[in-house]
Amino acid sequence: MLLALAASCSKKITGVDRGGVKADALQIENVDFEYLTASSKIKFRSDEQNVNATANIRMKRDSVIWISVTPGFGIEAARAIINRDSLALINRLEKEYRSYNFQELSKKYNFTINYDLLQAVLLGDMPRSIVADDQVKQETNYFVVRQEEGPITIDNFIDRQLMKVERIAMVEKDANGSAKNRGGKNTLNLQYSDFKQLDEEILPFSNLVSLDYRQQGRKRRTQIDIEHKKVSIVDQALRFPFNVPDKYARR
Numbered sequence: 488m489l490l491a492l493a494a495s496c497s498k499k500i501t502g503v504d505r506g507g508v509k510a511d512a513l514q515i516e517n518v519d520f521e522y523l524t525a526s527s528k529i530k531f532r533s534d535e536q537n538v539n540a541t542a543n544i545r546m547k548r549d550s551v552i553w554i555s556v557t558p559g560f561g562i563e564a565a566r567a568i569i570n571r572d573s574l575a576l577i578n579r580l581e582k583e584y585r586s587y588n589f590q591e592l593s594k595k596y597n598f599t600i601n602y603d604l605l606q607a608v609l610l611g612d613m614p615r616s617i618v619a620d621d622q623v624k625q626e627t628n629y630f631v632v633r634q635e636e637g638p639i640t641i642d643n644f645i646d647r648q649l650m651k652v653e654r655i656a657m658v659e660k661d662a663n664g665s666a667k668n669r670g671g672k673n674t675l676n677l678q679y680s681d682f683k684q685l686d687e688e689i690l691p692f693s694n695l696v697s698l699d700y701r702q703q704g705r706k707r708r709t710q711i712d713i714e715h716k717k718v719s720i721v722d723q724a725l726r727f728p729f730n731v732p733d734k735y736a737r738r
Contacts, residue, residue: 510621510632516650517612518690520720522547525609529556530712540564544609545725552606553727568729571602575729583736596709597700598659598673599639609713611679611691613643613652629653651689654678673700685718692718 525544531537538558545553552569566577575586592600607614615634622633634641644654657675675698679691696711 509619510617510623511619513617513623513630513632513645514650515613515617515645515652516689518610518688520546520548520688522721522723522725524719524721524725525715526717528714528716530710532708532710532712534707545727546606546609547725547727549603549606551727552602552609553725553729566729568727569602569605574605577729577731577735582732582734583738584731585738595702596698597702598657598675598698599637607655608677608694608696608711611652611682611694613655615641649682649689651682651691652679674698681714686720688720690715690718692716 523544523546525542525546527542527544528539529542530539540559541557543555543557550571552567554567554569555563556565556567558564562579564578564580566579568575573586573588574592575584577584587595589601601614604614606612613632615636617632617634624631624633628647630645630647632643632645634643638660640658640660642656642658643652644656645652655675655677657677659673675696678695678697679693680695681693682689682691692715694713694715696709696713698709700707700709
């Protein structure tokens with residue numbers, strides 16, 4: 488799929504020798520837009536919940552993400568809005584409202600969560616920009632860009648032809664500063680597939696998120712499967728309505 492796209496896309500990068508290239512010289516093809524809408528299917532799996540739903544998504548790049556969730560009866564069950572510093576959720580089924588800052592979410596899942604990560608999950612982008620001292624390892628089909636962010640080691644697997652990220656592995660370091668293996672404490676894996684061309688952009692329509700973490704001494708897993716059915720890049724500014732009914736309980 489990626490090779491076919493690389494042959495037809497106006498942004499293709501073909502037959503370029505990047506031997507010995509520095510990390511900041513890699514031109515990763517992140518999705519370029521100001522406003523975007525998507526209609527998607529979401530499967531959420533955790534120890535406590537098992538949810539399948541349709542989601543309508545609106546985004547302003549690097550600013551706000553708005554999500555309306557419908558379980559299957561055509562009635563909105565939940566609405567979320569994500570800003571640079573926080574996430575708020577209206578649960579219409581339980582008639583309640585919750586809000587979190589990213590420090591609280593990171594503590595809840597015992598893993599660093601921020602806006603850039605959540606945006607990358609939806610778009611298939613790298614959650615952290617490349618800097619000059621990032622390490623680059625060359626494999627047959629990929630550039631592997633290794634990044635260090637506090638206690639986390641991030642490996643980004645970049646397709647050499649299309650220069651799109653296909654997989655990201657984020658692993659918590661141990662006390663000695665080395666990355667743990669998959670059997671270690673906390674890992675987050677992102678897998679992007681089913682790449683399609685949208686205007687001048689290419690983005691994955693199937694995104695899989697797997698988070699393994701420990702909470703109160705117990706190993707837990709949260710998995711989110713996002714399948715975009717329709718995605719549109721729009722020129723006009725979008726609205727992000729989020730009004731909490733007065734009678735809803737604040738949790």
